[in-house]
Amino acid sequence: MTQTVLILGGTGRIGSRVAEDLLTYTQAALTLSGRTARTQFQLKQQYPQRVRLIALDLAHLTALRSAIAAHDLVIHCAGPFSYRDERVLQACIDLGKAYIDVADNPPYVKKALSLRSQAQAAGVTAILSTGVFPGISNSLVRQGIEQLDQAEAVKLSYVVVGSGGAGITVMRTTFLELQHPFLAWIAGQWQTIAPYSQRETVAFPAPYGDCNVYWFRTVEAMTLPQSFPVQTVVTKFGSLPNFYNYLTWLMAHAVPKNWLRQPQTVELLAKASYQMTQVSDRLSGTGIAMRADIDGQKHGKSAHYCSTLVHADTAIAAGYGTGSVAQLMLAGELHQPGVWPIEQALTTDLFEQTLRQRGVTIERSLS
Known part of the structure; x- marks a missing residue:
């Protein structure tokens, strides 16, 4: 069966770049959420069979949990994260769904990390802060x-x-x-x-x-x-x-x-x-x-x-960072139950592998 991914904030600048990356490097079907369903969204027109658009308010917990339950992986791109609580992550843990976010707010990340034991008990892998910086x-x-x-x-x-x-x-x-x-x-x-x-x-x-x-x-x-x-x-x-x-x-x-x-x-x-x-x-x-x-x-x-x-484009690079982690999780190559900052979950071999696939070069020196 086709794997399904819900991208919260998927019609925003960063969320849409993550979606582009997944459409390129995976076969997953994507649901992109925003405050309103954008009928003229370009990715929907380009990939009509793989992209679905929905309107979703994260404050409406029943609708949020229903959307999460219908997907294999949830990617949270609906910032600013200083405005967010852990409800999305908590719902993913409760429903047994893998989770990724692009969180850039330390207090939010600290609260999310406190759910590690719950995620481990549920067998849920949750990776935080996967964009470009952090990521x-x-x-x-x-x-x-x-x-x-x-x-x-x-x-x-x-x-x-x-x-x-x-x-x-x-x-x-x-x-x-x-x-x-x-x-x-x-x-x-x-x-x-x-x-x-x-x-x-x-x-x-x-x-x-x-x-x-x-x-x-x-x-x-x-x-x-x-x-x-x-x-x-x-x-x-x-x-x-x-x-x-x-x-x-x-x-x-x-x-x-x-x-x-x-x-x-x-x-x-x-x-x-x-x-x-x-x-x-x-x-x-x-x-x-x-x-x-x-x-x-x-x-x-x-x-x-x-x-x-x-x-040349910061948002595209952020899409690479998050999309590569999602690619690995969908392929079963990254499975580590718990809630983790990206550097504790992603091995260097896999990091280098996915960036090479995307044509990104890292220059290094040791003296």
Whole structure:
């Protein structure tokens, strides 16, 4: 029988990229949900036999559970995850359905991880944060740590061009993450960091070159110290064109926090930013560059490992990250009951295999 996949938020920018990946690399039939059923959705027109569209409000638990029960795998792309609770994951566990998400909010992920024993007892595999960052970034770190005898410090640097090909939800998430200081694992202890602080210039591969990056709260910063015995995890993010960095810094440091924390303010800023990127994207593109630097020991000597990855479209790369995990789960190659951050569930061999299949190259060096 044909396997079936429900993609919550499947008509959004990230969800539709995940759907495209699954349509390319699997034979699964897809149900894409949104707040409304989009009758003119392009993927439905391209794949009329494999794509179905439904309107689904995640607040309506009965309808949600009914939709989950009718599918083999659920992929949760309906962010921002700072607005979500664990109801989708809990329903999947209750109904015995495999689960994947693209969660980028640490408090949400922490709550989801607390359901691990329930998922194990139910025989349900649930993989969290499977997009590009978090997602591919976590696997880059695992890949690097496995090249060393001992890893001590991890530094992840990202730069996204314009909107990154993503939708307004990603803009909302950015402004939500600027509202509060966060904890980072530094020198073996959790320390408080101001968002979008401590600017640093990092060298990325062509065509990006030297770019400014700033501290940014990410899921990786929370899960990597739990997954690997490292003393420091740094996660920094920047934008191109560079004037977006100045605007973001102003939002983080120069406006009253009470104003920034108003939902209507977040919505106003997200919409304004999205409109700006719709103009600049035509000139700058929507790519991403990622760099993982890992310091540690190899053969009794200090060693430094560096890996880089670039892609011309951030949203497509996110689709690769999530789609590859779904592909492996549907094929029976990734079955690990419980709730896991991606770096604890996806082996490096499978990570490299699926990225090669998608034509993605990782440049690596060890010195």
